[in-house]
Amino acid sequence: MKPTDAELEILQVLWSKGPSTVRQVHDELIKTRDVGYTTTLKLMQIMQEKGILSRTEDARSHVYHVLIGEEETQKSLLGRFVETAFRGSATKLVIQALGQHKASREELDEIRALLNQQLNQNSPD
Amino acid sequence: MKPTDAELEILQVLWSKGPSTVRQVHDELIKTRDVGYTTTLKLMQIMQEKGILSRTEDARSHVYHVLIGEEETQKSLLGRFVETAFRGSATKLVIQALGQHKASREELDEIRALLNQQLNQNSPD
DNA sequence: TCTTTACTACGAAATTCTTCGTAGATACTA
DNA sequence: TAGTATCTACGAAGAATTTCGTAGTAAAGA
Structure with a gap:
């Protein structure tokens, strides 16, 4: 599991805030970066297709849940990072x-x- | 300075082996990965344009030197990594x-x- | 009800990164 | 010298990622 940079940003929000709507995630993202709402939406849809997120339909919007653990993901990223940046x-x-x-x-x-x-x-x- | 993954592989070779020709770098790379010679060449040319590498013309081939320090680069990558993967x-x-x-x-x-x-x-x- | 607002779906453009084929030049070898 | 091998230059295809515009739908408000 190798989330892209943009995906990781979204994961960070969900890990820290818990299950959220696209709107909620997006409101967090724009605090630090200029990005359009539909961009966030699209990314979260893709992540759902990939099996990184699941969603439940709440009234008219969807609530997204993370399906992968934070530590487990960090572990995998760290392993890769040690290899590529620190020669192991x-x-x-x-x-x-x-x-x-x-x-x-x-x-x-x-x-x-x-x-x-x-x-x-x-x-x- | 954020070298890409492919660039980092080349940097690793140069940091560990010292100034080298494209051929020498490429011979190292193919030990672990299947990649064409001209791909390595092109990457190193791009890195030279970016100012990551310099080169001196040795007879018919070129010898490439790294212009950025290993520790300095690791430091920068690490900082970014801590932010994106470990929330700081x-x-x-x-x-x-x-x-x-x-x-x-x-x-x-x-x-x-x-x-x-x-x-x-x-x-x- | 009509209008505005907020949401999802989706296609496709834009960007970045990686890969390689082809061409041209130069050296080496038979 | 003719042929082969090895090198650089370069364009462009391919792949992965990110971005956003547009359309359609449903709810909320006037």
């Missing part, structure tokens, strides 16, 4: 990401916990 | 990356060091 080195990616973005204490703790887990798996001593 | 949360990305890929002890140590740095910056106590 997830570690390099992690290091760059940590270097660029500041994380909160809680987040750092979470990452640290994960690291410890891996350390133990690698060479338990 | 680099931490989520790091956690997923760590969960998915095994790292060596040395790599883990490097990441750990980075974490400590950030911890100190955040709340030095």
